[in-house]
Amino acid sequence: MDFTTLELRYVGGLGKGKGMAYSMKADQMPDPDANPGFGGAVRMQLSSDALFTWLALTPDKFWVNLNPDQPNKVMDARFGRTDAGRVLLEADLEMKRDFSEAVNPDKHAGAKVYWDTAPRRDGMPCFPGVRMWIEPKPAQVREQDGGIYILDAPLKVSTQWLDVDYTVPGSTECKDLSDAEKKAIERSVAANVMPLVEERVNTDPDYADLRAVYTARVAAEYIRQQDAKKATDFRAIIDSDDVSAWPLRDPHQDWTREQVWNRYMDSIKKGIEWFELKYGGKVYNQGVGGVDFSKQPKRNIPEAQFVAQNRDLDTTTANSRKSDDTSYRDLDTLYLGAGPADGGSDEDPGGDPSPRPTPTPSDTGRPSDPPSSPAPDPTGPGDDGATPPPGNRPDPDGGLADTGSDTPVGLLIGLAAVLAAAGGALTWWMRRRRTASGDR
Template identity: 55%
Template sequence: MSTPIRTRIRARTAACLASILAAGILTTGLPALQSQAEAAPAPIRCDKKWLGKEYGSPPSNSGIQGKNQAFSQRPQNEWDDYWFENPSHAFDGLKKPTQAQSDLAGNTDADAQKWKKQFENTQNPKYRVLEIYARYNAQAGKSTGLKNWGTWLDQRLIGYEANRLKGDGFEAKVVRDYKLVGPDWICQKNVPVFDKDGKPVIDPKTGKQAVRKYDAYNAKTKELVEFKSNGKHIPKQLRYDSHILRNKEYGDHKLRLITGSETAKNTVKQYDKLNKQLADERGSQNQATVREHRSQGAPRWRANQYTRYNPIMNPDPRRVGSVGPINDAAFRSGSTPDQARQIQHQYRNANGNGVFGRGGPGGIDFSTLELNYVGSPVKGKGLDYSFQADYAKDPENNPGWGGKAKLRLASDAMFTWLALTPDKFWVNLNPDQPDKIMDKTFGKTDAGRVLLEADLEMKHDYAKDMDPRQGIGKQYWDAMNAANIPCGHQIRLWIVPKTAQVRVEDDGIYILDAPLKVNSEPQSVEHPSPNGACTLTEAQIRTSQRLVEQYVIPDVEQKVNSGAAYADLRRVYSSRVAAEYIRDQDKDRATDFRPLIDSDDVARWPLSTEHASWTPKQTWDAYMKSYTQGDYSYPCNIAGENKTCVMGGVDFSKSPKRNIPRVRFDLEHPRLDKDTKTSVKAETAYRDSGTALIGGNGSGQTGGGDEDPVPTPTPPPSPSDEPSTPAPSDTPSGKPSTPAGGDKSAPPAQGPEGDLADTGSSTPVALIAGIAAALAVAGGALTWWMRRRRSGTA
């Protein structure tokens, strides 16, 4: 926290204390019973508390919207986000204390308070570390029952703080959005609870009269307001609300619940129940209302030496690691299904799921994770990025898992595509070419491994489809017999990209659809076929090839584009599209990625630990076993046995893409740009669907991290003016100038579709060189977020 921020907070605290001394105790309820209730706080004006100063009379359009409706919603086109401070997040990389550190820190709350004061006085992070250690020692295995250091740190420290401060951030936002300013709007109002007969309601936990704490109150409009950023009411509070609204002192008041997330169905149900009860007893209509003010809270903090380093999407290892909700979600996910269930169980009862994303840490199906957006790279600031993924269908029993591995693969692949030149992006399984499996350097990366293993998987799928006893294979062989063709010819199969559908804006590229294509052609090899010789005329080969493309290839291609076995291939290809965009941007101006591009150095992105012993020869050997022995056998007329054997590869040397028009982008992907911007800061459900958008920044930019957490208001408005509080912005002002010197490579040639549509930037983005016209995708609407071919549920 910066010195100016500390100074303002201290000044506000002093002002609050002064107002308490001057105003004395605010009495509410019956004076004779006040001693039994919790002392009411001094009145704190909402504008002073959250906007930093007092305003005059509120403007005419101030106030909570949807007042006359039992339930109302903010229009979807107005959904946005807000920042809230989460300073403990900066310590998410802190190691478990040693015995010496524990002894120094202590193990009581008093010890924690001592170190907290030291930190507040000096702002030296080492004292915050000792405070954290003291709290852990005091709590672990006792009140919390959490002995695991990492779980305690994430749940009990970071999660609890985020829950509390997220509520503060949402309250400040509602005050700002609804302009709850002026002397009548008071924040934090204590109301002693009496039942409808005027008798005090006793809190069974304390044995004293219950007190209901409302977040805001307006005596003039007679509104009692509760803010819930997570969209859920608290049953105990609603019970007290029922008593208060039925008591004669507040019987003419209205209860307003403002939710920041999708309002829980049970919350709506319970408010409807309360309204019906009040209507039956008092004849009132909609005395308790719910307004869903959808806004996504995003935490921010200042990184320090105790912040967890994350290399994901980070172009410069000398800088602080990347940050963002996708990193946190991946970090919290288990490495196996059993581990994920264990973690989900730990988080389930922790007060923090509201800030751990929809469905908790297992809410995302990481098997469907793909990069769908990268921002325009700005030197010194890395770039923003966002991924798409399905939400887990049953996160409690079958939570998502493997997030770290999937996220790392997508990130490492993007850097691999940048570091190596496109001529290296191929693999080849050919029985005649054991020395030409793939480029040697490419073979040291997970991207290369994924391509080669996908090629082998494709050949297995082709072999299964050729089984003459059932399904597609039977249809193919029946057609072959009808054409009087006795045997199948040798076929080369390989995977290439289809034209990706993208939208390029000034702020980045949206990857809307990145399909793959399976090519096939007749080919002969010198290695003897295990099926024996098959001599066909040219006409028979052409007919056989046509039948293969009619019956078999569509199914193989569908599997490549939707099957779970090819999810990694699709994942690395989306990263390929993003890498080409970054290459193109770097040609116009120097970015943090320039030292990496075409460097031929992939040392930072080696094979992952679980695949460290893999070599291309291993996959080639597996292929040769399949080629010589077959994936299966079945009786046929060729030497008594037939085994289907093929050869081919994967070629990503080209990455064709087409920029769709803005009108089409807005029509087919409404709110995608807005939701993507939010997803860089906080997990977002795209249009409230089953698809998550979740991202981050590759150079540790939390966005707005250097700004005052309490918005600075404009000068006092006249009675007709509205108070204006600009939202924090993480958009960089201005663009870096073009560096001196020529580009490292020539501009790309114009593709068959010409330049990408001009989006208002000074330099239109051209299509990749050498796009074959045959790869152009014919029209037809493509609905990106519902493209379940990625997850195999189509």
């Protein structure tokens, strides 16, 4: 089993004294004899801790923010003491690195289209001073058999113009852009650059942890909904604001949001991806240097579609809770799971496992209508009693649309979830001018 692909894909069997049944999906290793999978305990620990983090903290805390104008508003203090929070902030920074590479015109045709068509000043194209954030597309789910099947949980990378006061020393910026020019830059970046970044977020191993904690977020919202209807074993955990049982784990136990902030600012000053721009007889040496989970939309698919597209998944999921691993339809996909017997269990679903595993380090988009929370203005990182960011104002219920087992529920635009870099996730730039003859 390729444990780097392990994600929670079913939860159910909820009720007082019943704990929870679950099933997780992972790909098979192409050659397990020569290259066996490892790290399963670490991946399962991450998904488990993330699930309980999403339950324990209120949704207004599920954001991160890297903005050079807001060093004291990186993320909520409690969220910053969890691996779920760590994963979101690291993914935000990783996305900026990927954007830096994706906008290199020497590597990508879309990037060249952007530079060739961007608004200009003195003959040179203006760089895109935009923020980016990752947000969920509607997760496809099926609610039946006393639980929820998470069939697909895609992510989207969005962008929007962002004015900031911070200026990289020595850079040349287009400070007099009109609103129309800013909108044109937004559209061009979204069309020519972001598709590549979005593909990486959804497929690249560097974002595997992000995808794992997001599917746990979908599952957590289902548990919240069910507990609101009838008490489950999770009631004392939900909205308790106590995440002490699910802390940052080895080897990340000393991780801090300030470390990421410092790396971010260092990248702004030094640049990441360097390339030349040649326009109007001049040459420029160009350098390019938040995650919010407050809501989570889903679309419940009808039974006929579930059966047609996911044949035998219900049986495979049920079997995965009884055997070590279960193959799905002879594909290179495995399911494994667990859960209490039908008679229930007195086990506490929370807490710190014992013995604790020793993990190995893992590698470290906006809808057509404006997202519900693209620009939080959160309280400072030292404020343990953080209130909902004024610019964010998330749905206190977590934004998971009501679903039924028989009727598909379409995405409600108002529930669009802003997942990453919600507050001023700035793309950073340095531009150094030199003459065509090579003078810097």
